[in-house]
Amino acid sequence: MSALQWVFIIASLITVGAAVMMVASHRMMHAALWLAVALLGVAVIFVTLEASFFAVVQLLVYIGAILILIVFAIMLTQRSTEAGSRLNSLAWGAAGVAGVIWTALTYVFIRWVVSGTPMQELGASFDDVVLLGKALVDAEGFAVPFEVASVLLLAALIGAVYIAFERKGEGS
Amino acid sequence: MIPLSWYLILSAALFSIGLFAVLARRHAIAILMGIELMLNAVNVNLLAFWHYWSQVKGAPQVNGMVFAAMIFVLAAAETAVALALIISAYRRHHTVVVDEMSLLKG
């Protein structure tokens, strides 16, 4: 096996292990920290896919921002977190569903033979970020999704500020 | 050279774990973390297909990258609003456990 394959195997084992620990941990803060490990593992997976831009964005957006938002939310709502069991009555059924889905998909993927199209390595001059940048603002490319993304972000900002903002007279 | 199926199996595993968290956990934020995991699985899939499709074509393709970027935007917006809702619900009901919340009609 090549070195890259070993990197992939180790990274994916860590990712999946951290994801399992995340689901299994009782304290929400531990779950968040395990989620951080899983996200880091996914960043390494992106590196093996030669998508450095997304590996770095994974770090920047998921760990740097989303995870911190989750930690703040956990801190804001901590009072009720330690009480009660962490899984609901559907847990066994859910485990069954998830297990069946994964087994079935894995079976399909192992049996599935990719057609023998020859693969070619890409040239050294290849710069994916420039391509992405051009496509995002190209009127025939993805200009509309790009603008819609900004409207979506605006809507999320306004909506979340409106919902979370403590109005007078209410609040703890 | 890593076979494409390895990525798909990993992504399926992450997706299933996320799905389990969404179905089985009682804490609203834990459910949200499950959703994050599922979105990550989707991104692994998208970028894996992007990588192999680019190699088949012999030139970098742009679609997969744009989709992955949009998933990041989506994840950010979804987390922001969902956590705001959770915080707001916590302020009214003093709980973040989903099945308790649905009983209390605010």
Added chain:
Amino acid sequence: MGHEMLNAWLYIGLFTLVAAALPAIAIFLAGLLSPRKPNPIKDATYECGVETVGPAWTQLRVQYYLFALAFLIFDVESVLLFPWAVAYQQLPLFAIVEAIIFLAILVGGLFYAWRKGALNWQ
């Protein structure tokens, strides 16, 4: 292609291992060298001599969440702008105006949060 890219990441991976190993080894060695005499008073939580009450958790204000929220939105936005900035020199005016509209929409969001008072630290 990207063998240069993977090589760069290999270096970063090795560097990360070294950067984590150096302080870890130093702390381990210092742990061997340093004295070790724990006692309950020494190990107690330090709160300026005041007796600790309750768990280490206090109600946080929603302010923290609002700042993190604004940060998340602008972080994602700047991440989307980086590819645009790389391509900037090769773009026509139309594309630049588009990015400016993109920015202007978010400036609107910032001013909404400002007017709403979400950016005031109370």
Added chain:
Amino acid sequence: MTAFWQDPITFLRLWLEGLLLSWGVPASWVLVIRFAVGALLLATAALLLVILQLWLERKLIGRIQDRLGPNRVGPWGLLQPIADVLKIFTKEHITPAGADRVPFNLAPVLSVAAALMVWAVIPFSATVMGADLNVGILYLLAVGALGELAIILAGWGSNNKYALLGALRTVAQLISYSVPMTLSALVPVMFSGSLHLNVITQAQEVWFVVLAPVPALIFLTASVAEVGRAPFDLPEAESELVAGYSVEYSGLKFGFFYVAEFLKAFTVSLIFAVLFLGGWRGPGAEAYPVLGFVYLMLKSGAVYLLMILFRGTLPRFRIDQVMDLNWKVFTPLALILLMVIALADYFLRGTFPFVRVLGLLGINGLAYVVLDRLLSSRERLRRRPVAQPVRPVARPENLITSSDAGGQA
């Protein structure tokens, strides 16, 4: 073959490679060994630099405050930091009761590692750089996220109210300031058309600090805030938060938070020098790469001295001032400047370099003045008093007024 005195690092690298190949080591292993040796040397050098920094900073701050600074151990107190390091090495490690051990012990390591990892991508001279990463500048910003994670780990692991509050407050400050920082980092990317740090350096025929002075200023201030140094050192405001997220740490674990802070201070100077001050560029740096290294160190050293000057002369901000400055001045300023520069540079693209420089300089100045007027006129109306409203004072004329503020009713 380059001569040793032109480019010692490349010379040694080639020598090492030749030696290993002649021993029959396979080429891929030669690469790994070269990388590992390079990483080890660079990381060690960065950590040793902190010792020098400790001495320099204490000496200069002492002088600013009309004291002598360290002056007993060794000539001019030069050996003082070594004595300090030896002392802290032998101090007891106290683990507070109820601490979450894994996060508690991981935090200082991660903190130092995050500060060190920046060094992996810095171009030190025309030929010497660790990794010429195709997303170098984003990597610099992303590594900061690991530092924030380390702070959260420390705050949570300590099982202490003050540590947790301090950690969350620190993180709130850090993430806030990374918004204008990222936005102003877009400007060098726009001018150079690349995320490679080496290309950004080479593109600086004219230093970007001249083309975009206001974004450079925002970047510098935001990076001082990112490091948590005075005047933004609220994270360790003793009077408010005991000592921030590192209260419960002792011995070398505490020392490593300190090391990380100093290392980050120099690192952000280095980043500023690379992004805005032309990195290793200078007369003769192409032909003699070793000169480029000297230039880079001089430039980042100058930025670092400026940061020491900030620390020595400016009073600490209050937390609401810190947040206001960021969200109501820097972020709108950076956003609007980005739009203005993008538009202006498009029209100035084809003109003479001289016209372009002057035009951008003028537009920066104009935008700054206009926005400063706009933002500060709004802010002054809203400015809150430091203390509570004036308490009623028992004075004869107050007895008949109902005004809390006293005075004329």
